[in-house]
């Protein structure tokens with residue numbers, strides 16, 4: 194049982210690659226207590242999540258009933274749901290959390306802009322804090338800030354994101370967010386010099402509404418990587434971030450759990466709560 198002074202947290206996607214790291218990080222945080230772990234595998238239901246992830250007994254069973262778990266979490270005090278699940282389910286899970294008064298910290302990517310707008314409206318009406326964070330690592334925030342500075346001086350930019358080949362969505366949430374941040378420069382990027390023909394469709398990547406090309410690479414051996422390439426006559430300026438271990442995301446996840454407690458609306462991006 195958590196004490197009054199700790200933040201009760203439910204993890205949705207508990208034994209995924211990210212979920213399992215978050216559970217260990219929560220266990221090591223003195224002010225945060227794991228109270229619920231959601232997964233879908235029927236064979237794991239009722240088993241101790243700590244043992245399922247090969248860590249140590251945590252006396253929190255794996256459940257597949259999100260709503261019942263949210264209700265139980267709220268009975269422990271003002272609670273948080275960390276979502277690290279799947280693009281197909283994240284919108285419904287976050288809506289459910291807000292409806293039950295549980296504050297979502299959403300790491301799952303793949304939400305559309307319309308879905309994010311809808312969740313912002315819903316959180317606002319309910320006066321419930323919600324954080325949507327496409328990337329929890331500080332290095333990515335710094336790279337994006339450097340890119341925003343470069344965007345003032347360069348008119349040509351393309352993004353290459355590279356991930357492991359178990360990733361469900363493309364382009365990555367980080368790449369989408371980076372393009373949105375570049376668009377804040379309010380200029381036209383990548384005006385073509387010639388009429389381009391793609392002999393293989395998609396060869397130039399996907400293009401955002403702001404005209405920024407995003408290229409997605411999926412290979413075993415990768416974790417999460419991004420390059421932002423700025424070009425102008427006679428020079429190339431490249432920003433690159435590499436994730437070599439999911440440990441890089443954990444300080445950001447814990448920070449967001451603490452920050453979301455004080456919010457009454459939806460905020461998008463780690464940079465807004467640092």
Ligand SMILES: NC(=O)C1=CN([C@@H]2O[C@H](COP(=O)(O)OP(=O)(O)OC[C@H]3O[C@@H](n4cnc5c(N)ncnc54)[C@H](OP(=O)(O)O)[C@@H]3O)[C@@H](O)[C@H]2O)C=CC1
Nearest residue numbers: 206209210211233234277278279282300301302327328329
């Ligand atoms: N914001 C950030 O910094 C980061 C974000 N991510 C994002 O987090 C998400 C999870 O990534 P990762 O841990 O690598 O993925 P995994 O596939 O390893 O884990 C996802 C988990 O979610 C569960 N899940 C899958 N589909 C559904 C569904 N339809 N409904 C409910 N639960 C489901 C799975 O449970 P089961 O096994 O029971 O099916 C699985 O355990 C992705 O969207 C990824 O892009 C990843 C890294 C960093």
Ligand SMILES: O=C(O)C1=N[C@H](C(=O)O)C[C@H](O)C1
Nearest residue numbers: 302327328360365366367417
């Ligand atoms: O799926 C992943 O692994 C990651 N997903 C996030 C994204 O889509 O940007 C964050 C990070 O790149 C790892």
